[in-house]
Amino acid sequence: MSTPKFRLGILVNPYAGIGGALALKGSDGKEIREKALSMGAKKQANEKMASALQAVCALNTQVEIKTAAGEMGESVCEALGLPCHVRYTPKAEQTEGADTEAAAKALLDDGVDLILFAGGDGTARNICNSVGERVAVLGVPAGCKIHSGVYTVTPSAAGQVVAMMIRGELVSEMDAEVRDIDEDAFRDGKVIARHFGEMRVPNELTYVQAVKMGGREDEALVLDDIVATVTEMMEDEPETLFVMGSGSTVGSIMEALALPNTLLGVDVVQNGELVASDVTADQLLSLTENKPTRVVLTVIGGQGHILGRGNQQLSADFIRRIGKDSLLVVATKQKLQALEGRPLRLDSGDAALDAELAGPTTVITGYKDKVLYPAR
Secondary structure, eight states: OOOOOOEEEEEEEETTTTTTTTTTTTOOSSSHHHHHHHTTTTOOOOHHHHHHHHHHHHEEEEEEEEEEGGGGGGGHHHHHTTOEEEEEESSSSSSHHHHHHHHHHHHTTTTTTEEEEEEHHHHHHHHHHHTTTTEEEEEEESSSOOOTTTSSSSSSHHHHHHHHHHHHHHHHEEEEEEEEOOHHHHHHTTOOEEEEEEEEEEEEEOTTTSSOOOOHHHHHHHHHHHHHHHHHHHHHOOTTTEESSHHHHHHHHHHHHHHOOTTTTTTETTTEEESSSSSSSHHHHHHHHTTTTEEEOOTTTTEEESSSSSTSSSSSHHHHHHHHGGGGEOOOOOHHTTTTTTTTOOOOOOOOHHHHHEEEEEEEEEEEEEEEEEEO
């Protein structure tokens, strides 16, 4: 079976940053863009995206690129010789924020693993409006204002992070803030920045010094952090059913809740109470019908399985119904490193579903600490 390709979404705001060199204090709004263009401003966002994509060119056989038409992504891909599939076409030549939002939504609906976008804080707001935290994003800095935490320090740095993900390397994930300033106030000499939301952002691997590979005590402390993260989520979502999969890591969560655990089975917990123990696939479908549901999974066995080993009760019908966003994968970084680069394994019994779930997967590895790790 061939290895699934990394599904990369590329999105460019071609007008990002055009007001900067002309001291227009931003590029938001049709009037500002028209003024900048009339003053001879040059669009540079695609050049910055090209710089980021240089690292991807050598990996083009391992990636499938989805993008928007023309200067919103297609043109830079063609210039670099990167095959791409157009998923959105703007109605007018001068694109607006609504085009960015519509294009981002189209890429999300097409199942990309990451949206790489070029722009500034206004573009980040548009992306956030469309995708929120449902897919990882990474910003190539190209705007006048870069107050948001979703951007890398340079365009080429973004390319390096994306290349790591395409190669299947372990990449940290963080929740990054989207901020923007009031451009009208800025032009009056006032900096008024507002918080508009958060998005999931891949980050370079920085945890190596934080987790010592040799000691059981360190491993136990990290496991406690994972348990604390999941139990806090349970407290914050009292109406949600948490389906607890097999494995010792999941067993540690049940122990912290002082609940009996079926080590080689599947239990259901709600609001800190055991709802059902050692359920069958049919029972699980019935129990969770029309109810908010999350599934807690961990790596089973030396081959890295998260589905299909010890948790066959999690049927393809059940997983498809609750969706990928409802899967909470938990594992220590030591356990992930022990895979020596092998991906997390999906064996739901439904090849089409496995393909839908494949790609970079968020793994909870500590207290509010996550990494992106490939699954297939």
